[in-house]
Structures are given as structure tokens and as C-alpha cells.
Amino acid sequence: MSEPTIRDVTYQLLRELGLTTVFGNPGSTEETFLKDFPGDFRYIQTLQEASAVGAADGYAQGMRRPALVNVHTSAGLCNGMSNVLTAAMNHTPLIITAGNQTREMLLMEPWLTNIEPGMLPRPWVKWSYEPVRAEDVPAAFMRAYAVAMQPPQGPVFLSIPLDDWDKPARGAATVRSVASRVAPDPDGIARFAEALGAARHPALIYGAAIARGQGWPQAIALAEKLQAPVYSAPASERPPFPETHALYCGGLPFAMGPLAKRLEGHDLAVVIGAPVFRYYPYVPGPWLPDGLRLLHVSDDPVETGRAPVGESLIGDAVLALEALERLVPPRAEPVRPIERQPHGMAPHPAATGGSADGEIGALDLFRALREAAPADTVLVEESPSNLGELHTAWPVDKPDSFYTFASGSLGWNLPAAVGIALAERDSGRNRPVLAVIGDGSFQYSVQALWTAAQHDLPVLFVAPRNGQYAILKAFAELEETPGVPGLDIPGLDLVALAKGYGCTGERAETLDEVRRICAEAFSRKGPTVLEVPIAKTVPSLL
Numbered sequence: 001m002s003e004p005t006i007r008d009v010t011y012q013l014l015r016e017l018g019l020t021t022v023f024g025n026p027g028s029t030e031e032t033f034l035k036d037f038p039g040d041f042r043y044i045q046t047l048q049e050a051s052a053v054g055a056a057d058g059y060a061q062g063m064r065r066p067a068l069v070n071v072h073t074s075a076g077l078c079n080g081m082s083n084v085l086t087a088a089m090n091h092t093p094l095i096i097t098a099g100n101q102t103r104e105m106l107l108m109e110p111w112l113t114n115i116e117p118g119m120l121p122r123p124w125v126k127w128s129y130e131p132v133r134a135e136d137v138p139a140a141f142m143r144a145y146a147v148a149m150q151p152p153q154g155p156v157f158l159s160i161p162l163d164d165w166d167k168p169a170r171g172a173a174t175v176r177s178v179a180s181r182v183a184p185d186p187d188g189i190a191r192f193a194e195a196l197g198a199a200r201h202p203a204l205i206y207g208a209a210i211a212r213g214q215g216w217p218q219a220i221a222l223a224e225k226l227q228a229p230v231y232s233a234p235a236s237e238r239p240p241f242p243e244t245h246a247l248y249c250g251g252l253p254f255a256m257g258p259l260a261k262r263l264e265g266h267d268l269a270v271v272i273g274a275p276v277f278r279y280y281p282y283v284p285g286p287w288l289p290d291g292l293r294l295l296h297v298s299d300d301p302v303e304t305g306r307a308p309v310g311e312s313l314i315g316d317a318v319l320a321l322e323a324l325e326r327l328v329p330p331r332a333e334p335v336r337p338i339e340r341q342p343h344g345m346a347p348h349p350a351a352t353g354g355s356a357d358g359e360i361g362a363l364d365l366f367r368a369l370r371e372a373a374p375a376d377t378v379l380v381e382e383s384p385s386n387l388g389e390l391h392t393a394w395p396v397d398k399p400d401s402f403y404t405f406a407s408g409s410l411g412w413n414l415p416a417a418v419g420i421a422l423a424e425r426d427s428g429r430n431r432p433v434l435a436v437i438g439d440g441s442f443q444y445s446v447q448a449l450w451t452a453a454q455h456d457l458p459v460l461f462v463a464p465r466n467g468q469y470a471i472l473k474a475f476a477e478l479e480e481t482p483g484v485p486g487l488d489i490p491g492l493d494l495v496a497l498a499k500g501y502g503c504t505g506e507r508a509e510t511l512d513e514v515r516r517i518c519a520e521a522f523s524r525k526g527p528t529v530l531e532v533p534i535a536k537t538v539p540s541l542l
Contacts, residue, residue: 027072029099047447049080054415062423089406093148117159134164138173152300184315193327199268207274211238215318233274250341257285273317350388366393372518382413385470411444453502498529
């Protein structure tokens, strides 16, 4: 028998780690890795690297395990960087790999060389490395897996010279287990519990780490024991709490002054599983209202380190919830009535007015979608102009049924919906997936439609078309910058784009047409793109 190669040993390691699905867009420097691609592996081809990274992120979140991405040297990594940024802020464990030129030519930096592979993806990966020797490649994959999985989870990057794969290996790779959760300090959590018990009117501010850790039951148990109001942290990418629960108040505003105003009257706030805080835009004001003490739990020391106020503990969000619930004394009823906001998680309210003059209003569109979609539908969102309307019409009341991007970098949600739909199929849950994506956002990773069509994924992509970057017009009003060019985007035909990539494309002019097309889409085998012209409105950011 021939001596095992680096490729043989690495693929065996990937099998043992459960990494047999590869998302990618092949390039010349990656073909030696993909040579004689094993029959028990699956290659999910995308047409551009941003789509590969986004789809892998959605898949990893849906499967709750790392995903493997293969991009094309420095050029492909640059293509995918916006979604690497999002994966980092989503805390998604991805192993991103790229080929590099042969070691014999690296010194002269030939065409398509990744000149500084350890530097290029930083700061948006936890670890970035090119092995010094070919023999180190399998062990580098094991380390990449460990770093991606350890808290806080996130993406890592490996650059592999293309001539490494056929070289002889020095035995099998070592597979080892790694911890993915870290418990908070017992003395610290006892102090937090004591403070919660003594507070007259505490507030719980929950973040997406609770959803990632399947912590809805624990989050509900603590809130109900304390009878404390629950807020979603600003710009949460995953809902940490059912929006229909009686103790739920809604998402906190996305700016300093309004956020402090919203927390007035509370004497203690505990932030669990979120940064303190995500702010955008800049609206001056105090970090906190007078008289409010802030406590913070996160498994990310970068988040705890940069928090401008409060007392922080490093620890897993769900373990912290469990510990606090054991230690806090029960409360019979809330100190004062819960103040619920109708727009749920959204940082700003819905625009006033509905459908008129033959144009569908965004709120009416989203209500029709909620009525037409099966109860267990997974909602994916990238429509910044219509957040208030969407969350007003579609309160999230089931775990793992809503996804968006933590970064604000457009182009993640369309390919992520593809990855989420693939995870629904692979997991056997088979829930329908509906992605609401603005007509501007739609253009950033539109190539992912082709991947959805090639794999017959039953995703319904709904594009509310208002022909403008309405969210930027809202910023122009806030920042007092009239006359900014490039805020209108006329002439787009999303139906034609959909058909060009192999999807079913439809346009609805009425709510009845929306309902009919939705019914057809949810019974269809492959993907559907539904374009809906809507009334032009500009949201309020405050």
C-alpha cells in the first residue's frame, strides 16, 4: 500500500470531526485539495465567495456545529470578507480555508499569492495561519477546529500551499475534544443574584448568545421567577426570548440617549449574552439613566473588556441563567406594569399608514406573509428599512425561527437562508424558510440563488421593492445631509434575475396575489423569488 498523503490524513480527520460538507467556489490553488473528492463528502458550490461564507454560516447555525469553507487564495478571501466579518460578530464557528501558490514559488510572490495569509483576514478571525511545513497541515486543522469551537465561538482561517496535499504524512492526525462552554465564577454569580434579589425594579436584557445556547427555557424561568421585564439587547441577531411572552417589552433602541431613556425607572439591569451595547447611529446621552446599576455576563472577554460601564462576568449565557435562577428569591408579581412596544425586537417603530393608492404598505405585506406562511416557518431578515413593520407583523414565538446578521454588512442573509434551508433538510426538521430581503440588499450576494436552485431548496425569497435605500435616507435626515447622491435604485427586475439563476420568479401587485404566490411557493420543491412593489416610506431611526 502507498504511504498516506497529507490529503488522505486530513480528509480522515475531517470525517472524524463531522466536517464532510464543504462550501466553496473552486479556484486553481484549491484544486489539489479537491482532487479525487471523496464520495462520502459533499461539495456545496456557490458562484462567489461571499455566498460560500454566508451559506456556511447559516448552515453552521442551523446544525449547531462548525462548517468548512474553501475559498480561492487571497482574491477569494477578499471576496468573502464582508461575510467573514458577519460570522465573527455572529459567533459562528467556521473553518475557512484557501489554497496558496506552491512553496517553491512563494518567495517571488507569483500571481494570486496570498502574500501575508496570517494577516489578511484579521481582525475578523480568531486564528489565522499558514503551516510552516506540509506535515503540519492535519494538526493545523485540528487546532482550527478547537479554536473555532472554544468560547467565544467564531471563524478561523487556514492557508494551504497547493503542493502540500500530495506530500507524505507522518501518521494519522490526533483527534481531541475541546470545551465549548465556560461557567461564570461562582462567587461573582452569587453577587449578581444577591443584587437581583435586592433590586426593587430589575430589568433583564437578553442577547443572542441565549438563542445560540438553546436557552429560551432558562431565560423564561429566570424572568418568571423574578417577574422582571425582559428586553432584547440592541440589534440582536437571534431572538433571546419569545416576543409573545407577557414579560417581554421589546428590543432596546440602537443609540445611547434613547437607550438610557428606555431604561429609566429601573434600579438594576442585567445584560446576559450580548454586548454593552451595540450603538448606531450616534445620538448623545448618558450610558445609563441615573440610579441604574448594570451587571453583564458574556463568554467573550472582548465584549466584557470594551463595555463602557457596568460590572462584568465571563461565562456562558445559559449557565449563568441557570445559576441565577437557582439563587434568586421569587417575586409574586411585577413591581409595575410591563410596557410593551408594538414593534417587538425592532429598534424603531413601524411607519404610519398602510396600503394606499394601489401600493402595498410594508406592514400589510408582512401581515399577509405571516398569515400565508406555515406556523413553523423560519424567518430570515435583511430589510433594514422595514424592521419596525416586519417585527410588528411577525412576532417570533418559537426558538431558532428567526435569523439576521449581527454586523450590518449587507449580503449575508440571502446565502445564509440557503445554508439554513440545507440545515433544515439535513437535520430532518424540514421547516419552510422565508427570507425577507430589501431590493438593495438583494444585490450583494444574489449569486446564492443559483445554489438554492441547484439543490432544490424550498426557500421563499420575498423582496419588498421600494426602489431606494430608504434606511440611508433616514440617516440623511438624522445627520442633516440633504442632496446625497445614489440613494435611489431604479430599473431593477428581480423576477428576471431570479429566473436567470434557475428560480421561480413572481411579482405581486396585490395582497391577494401575495397570498396565492406564497401558497404555491410553500408547496414547490425549489426556490421562489417574490418581488412586491411597496409604498415608499422613510423609517424613523429614533
